[in-house]
Amino acid sequence: MNTKQTYALIGNSPAFRQLLNTAQLVAATRASVMISGESGCGKENLARHLHLHSPLANKPFIAVNCANLPENLVESELFGHRRGAFSNAMNDRDGLVRTAHNGTLFLDEIGELPLTAQAKLLRFLENGEILPLGCDRPVQVNVRVIAATNCDLEQMVKAGRFRADLFYRLQVVPMDVPPLRERVGDIALLTEHFVKLAAAKHDLPLISFSPEALRVLRDYPWPGNIRELKNLCERLTILCNGQREPLGADNLPLNLREKKMAMASKASLSLEKNERDMILHALEQCKGNRTHAAKMLGITRYTLLYRIKKHFPSEAGLPAGMAA
């Protein structure tokens, strides 16, 4: 598996095809990209794909998770510092932006960046210069920036927690990665891809899924998105090692099937309730006359009596005057 295969963009559902088209156009440029989408839906994967298919492919790709930067060190982590710039600065430090020079800087969870660092980042994006802490001469750095977020940045801009000017500067090309439940058409392709990856990784035989198992996978809402599906494929590759025939629904973890069972029992519950209500209504309309009520419901008198027994055992729950 080479790097390009590892960060493949698998999928060809309509929602995903649109993203692939944009990806192809954007990868060829150095434009800033803002990727949004739920956790685990493939934002970082897309960023790496764009980098690997760009003119900067053999230059560094530096991924920074803005949520993990210690609050008091954000600026020196990103823009570097000179030795002695603050009390713990024992050595000069380049900072992550400079490490990405000539390559791609991936700023994950950009919504978590403190406002002061946002201001510095904007200045850098505008003029390509950074000023490491403790330096008095700016350094010219050339990077392509791809940012990602799973928050609603527009809402954050309105609330004053994200700079509007930085938002528009990063938003040159917005790309929204759909959650997995909106691209269920890709589930078969994705599972095939992930079981191959897992088999190669653990040197195990390839597993496959029965149509019934795939149906369960398509019905599940995937709150953890592609990451959750990928982990499941790896787990099943390990735990079902040795099973030659395709996996059935009962090989899948219970929580995947529960959702479907819960939905099925809910549907039958409401069907039951509707039936009960319709019988009551018909009996009321016909003042308790079974023959007339059965006609009104379009069923035989015998069926109606049977259903009354089912819903109102020993006629309990039937309003006064409706009992036989």
Ligand SMILES: Nc1ncnc2c1ncn2[C@@H]1O[C@H](COP(=O)(O)OP(=O)(O)O)[C@@H](O)[C@H]1O
């Ligand atoms: N379209 C895709 N095709 C193949 N693998 C994918 C795809 N999207 C995501 N992945 C894989 O799923 C996992 C989670 O994706 P990631 O990019 O880390 O999600 P996010 O950054 O949105 O939380 C990663 O291992 C990634 O390689």
Ligand SMILES: [Mg+2]
């Ligand atoms: Mg991520």
